[in-house]
Amino acid sequence: MMRHTPEPIRNALRRTWAGMLAEQFFRTFWPVWTLVLLFAAALGLGVQDAVSPGIATVLALGFAVALLVALFMGVYRFDWPTRGDALRRLDASMPGRPLSALADSQAVGTADPASAQVWQAHLRRMAAQLARARAVVPDLKLARFDPFALRYAALTGVVLAVLFGAPGRVAELPQIAQLSGRAEAVALGPSWEAWVQPPPYTGRPSLYLNEIDRAALEIPQGSLVTTRFYGQAGVMTLSEGVSGREGADPADTAQEFEVLQSGRLSIRGPAGREWEVTVLPDQPPSVALAGAMQRERGGTMRQDFTANDDYGVTDGVARIALDLDRVDRRYGLSLPPEGRAAVEIPLPLPVSGSRADVTESLIDDFSQHPWANLPVTLHMTAMDARDQTGTSGAVQVVLPGRRFFEPMAAAVIEMRRDLLWNVENAPRVVQVMRAVSHRPDEVFRSDDLAPRFRAVQDVLEASLTTSPDAQLEPEARDQIAELLWDLAVVLEDGELADAAERLRRAQERLDEAVRNGADPSEITELMDELREALRDYMQQLAEQPQERGDPQPSDGEQMEITQDQIQELLDRIQELMQEGRMDEAAQLLAQLQALLENLQVAEGQGQGQGGQGQPGAGAMQDLGDALRDQQDLADDTFRELQEEFNRGDPQEDGQSGEGEDGEGQDGDSPDGQGQGGGQDRTGQGGTAGDLAERQQALREMLREQQLQPLPGEGTAEGEAALQSLERAERAMRDAEEALRNGDTSGALDRQSEALEAMRQGLRDMDSAMAQDRRDAADAGEGRAEGGRSEGRDPLGRDSTASGEVGTDQDMLQSDDIQRRARDILDEIRRRSAELGRPEAELDYLRRLLDRF
Missing domain, CATH: 1.10.287 (Helix Hairpins)
Incomplete structure (x- = not known):
């Protein structure tokens, strides 16, 4: 090394040595201050009060031993850094190791003037490099020495003690050594401890009675009282009248009892105390029906209810029993019914949040139950955490179920009902089926239905013939009832039922293939099968009239949906499968299934008019396309933001790793350029630049659309729509500037504003178009063909002609x-x-x- 170190180098050297000293201290003594923090947190949180003095003494001694061991191990492992260590670290941090170079001498060519000049030039460069020497930053990271992050756990405990505990208790640290003497005093002299633990469901804290000086206590019913007496037996006694127990020894050193009634609680003896306890009763829950039972589409039952409890309802059940006195006992119902237990259905309760005040709806389908469309009684029961129950008043209702209006379908359902009412009705059902099948052409709409009806008749007759006592077995009865139900559905719905079954099978096969990771060719084949089944189903659904006799929803609750829109959803599912995003594809399949289950195709919608006859419909379609394009651009911007986060760590690692071998100072290596991503971040020709260009094109497109005739021009709704579109254009301009400046996060915010403004504009335009349709209807001009009315989609969400969907209502209605x-x-x-x-x-x- 150098014989005479300049002052700047000595300063850098001293700071480097100090950093190495700090590294050694942190690496060797972190267990010491971790133990100190843990002990201070325990004191601040009052652990010494939650355990007996003996246990507190043991814990204190264990802490002292652990602290001494940690100190010994720290001293043993501490490696005091020397000046040579600091010189080597400082030298290694600079390219070319200038300290070593300046301390060297020329080994060969000393007599050669040219070699000497080269050597002197090298020394001058090293001296210039040395003049820029800076102290090496110490590495104080302890992750590899503390893999379980115990130091952070200790620090968290101290913060919790300061925020929620008693920080002043930390000052008791010097007094812990006296715990042994205190334990001895407790053992020699009489003392006591008592706790009150309220039931967990109340959410109330525990009470340490030694610290409560007031004479009156309010305790929830069911609280657990625990008492402990220390010292000579019989000196301390307990007197209480809150548990109602008998035969307890007042002098028992350990007692536990539950508080059930108000009364007096006394601890008698030295330092004894007395309290007047008032019990806070736990009221039983209450449950009540909210409104009349409703029959929804397809025969689904819906019953609203409310349930209340002071601490929350934990469970509930609805019981449905047959009201035999109100049944019309004629024909197949003249026989006594078979004994059937009341139907019990668990009440739906909130998954999270408070259950003190519950307002929910019980929804179920009893269409295939033997009591469907018969008088029943309904009552509900709610339970709380103490197993207390509350019951609603029983109401007399008719159990909703699917109604069949096609005469033959209704007759088959009546046969099924009689068979399930009493198995002795089987011969009568066979007799009726023979009479019906005598002239099938007069009762069946299709030649394919009569053989299916006779097949069910043959199964029933065979079951009666093979039975030893000509009595239908329950298993056979249930199988025949299922066949009769399927037959009635086919009779009522015609070819729609078969189309629905093919569609259901295609959905199930595709869903199973998606979840099991099937081959792409198999998925393509299954997608084609689903498209074909869906096309047949939509055609049959469009030709099938709505269920007769059902109350029809108002115009505001209807929606017309075309096959093209469903095909767009199928295309999106197939696109997700091709990209390998199977989870998202499975979710869309579930949404498609829910949509088809609730779908009702309006007459004439399959012609694809889509509201083209309405003035301004073309502009609405263009704006809807622009909205979808803006949504796709926002999705791409979010993905770019994620990639920026992912690229952040490698860049930081690359910067911190410079100088190890003297390379990479200028950052112009090919790898460095690839990882830097500077162009992408600034928008000069990278991904961000492409996004900015797309944003500019969308903004210009929106500007051109504003110049076209828009629905509702001259009306309040039209002016509001125009203002919303102008607001969207401004947000697009701000997003474009943010993308060009590399502010991806800010661009995403502006794009969200643009999306919301475009949706609001489309809603206003849709309102204007709806007003125009109403005005035209009032004027006698007729209803606009194919106009798409305001309403809700089959998932229960708001949907307008613009294609924008809101979610102010629950998507799931099952x-x-x-x-x-x-x-x-x-x-x-x-x-x-x-x-x-x-x-x-x-x-x-x-x-x-x-x-x-």
Whole structure:
């Protein structure tokens, strides 16, 4: 090394040595201050009060031993850095190791003037490099020495003690050595301890009676009282009148009892105390029906209800029993019914949040139950955490079920009902079926239905013939009832039922293939099968009249949906499969299934008019396309933001790794350019630049569309729509500038504003078109052909002619809403636990968990 070190080098050397000393201190003595923080947190949180003095003494001694061991190991492993170590580290941090170079001498060619000049030039360069020497930053990271992050756990404990504990208790640290003497005093002299633990469901804290000086206590019913006496037996006694127990020994050193009634609680003896206890009763829950039972589309039952409890309802059940006195006992119902237990259905309760005040709806389908469309009694029962129950008043209702209006279908359902009412009706059902099948041409609409009817008749007759006592067995009866139900559905719906069954099978096969990771060729074949089945189903659904006799929803609750729109959803599913995004494809398949289950095709919609006859419909279509393009651009911008987060760590690692071997100072290596991504971030020809160009094209397109004739011009709705589109254009311009400046996050915010403004504009235009249609109808001009009315889509969401969908109502209207909500919440929790995700996404997931 150099014989005479300049002052700047000595300063850098001293600071480097100090950093190495700090490194050694942190690496060897981190267990010491971790133990100190843990002990201070325990004192601040009052652990010494939660355990007996003896246990506190043992814990204090264990801490002292652990601290001494940690100190000894730290001293043993401490490696005091020398000046030579600091010189070597400082020299290694500079390219070419100038300290070593200046300390060297020329080994060969000393007599050669040219070689001497080269050597002197090398020394001058090394001296210039040495003049820029800076102290080496110490490495204080302890992750590899503390893989379980115990130091952070200790620090967290101290923060919790400061925020929620008693920080002043940390000052008791010097007094812990006296615990042994205190334990001895407790053992020699009489003392006592007592706790009150309220039931967990109340959410109330525990009470340490030694610290409560007031004479009156209010305790929830069911609280557990625990007492402990120390010292000579019989000196301390307990007197209480809150548990109602008998035969307890007042002098028992350890007692536990439950508080059931108000009364007096006394601890008698030295330093004894007495309290007047008032019990806070746990009121039983209450449940009540909210409104009359409703029959929804397809015969589904819906019953709204409310349930209340002071601490929350934990469970509930609805019981449905046959009201035999109100049944019309004629024909097949003249026989006494077979004994059937009341139907019990669990009440739907909130998955999260408070259950103190519950307002929910019980939804179920009893169309195939033997009591469907018969008088029943309904009452509900709610339970709380103490197994107390509350019951609603029983109401007399008719159990909703699917109604059949085709005469032959209604007759088959009546035969099925009689068979399930009493198995002795089987001969009568056979007799009726023979009479019906005598002249099938007069009762069946299709030649294919009569053989199917006779097949069910043959099964029933064979079951009666093979039975030893000519009595239909319950298993055979249930099988025949299922056949009769399927036959009635076919009779009522015609070819629609077969088309629906083919569609259901195609959906199930495709869903199974997606979840099992089938070959792409198989998925393509199954997609073609689904498209064909869907086309047949849509055609049959368009030709099938709506269920007769059902109350039809108002115009505001209807929606017309074309086959092209369903095909777009299928195209999106296939696109996701080709990209390997099977989870998203499975979710869209589930949405498609829910949509088709609730779908009702309006007459004439399959012609593809789509509202083209309405003035301004073309502009609405163009704006809808622009909205979808803007949504796709926002999705691409979000993906670019994720890639920027992913590229952040490698860049930081590359910068911190410079100088190890003297290369990479200028950052012009090919790898460095590939990882830097500077052009992409500035928008000069990279991904961000492409996004900016797309944003500019969309903005110009929106500007041109504003110059075209728009629906509702001259009306308040039309002016509001125009203002919304102008607001969207300004947001697009700001997003374009942000993309060109490399501010991807800001661009995403502006794009969200543009999307919301475009949606609002389309809603205003749709309102204007709806007003125009109403005005035209009032004027006698007739209804606009193919006009798409305001309403809700089959999933229960707001939908307008613009194609924009809102979510102010629950998308799920079936009985699996709670299971679906739990699945979504579990998935959010799982993703929020993956720390490798971008920080922006993790922050969004945490905000979702805080909200729900």
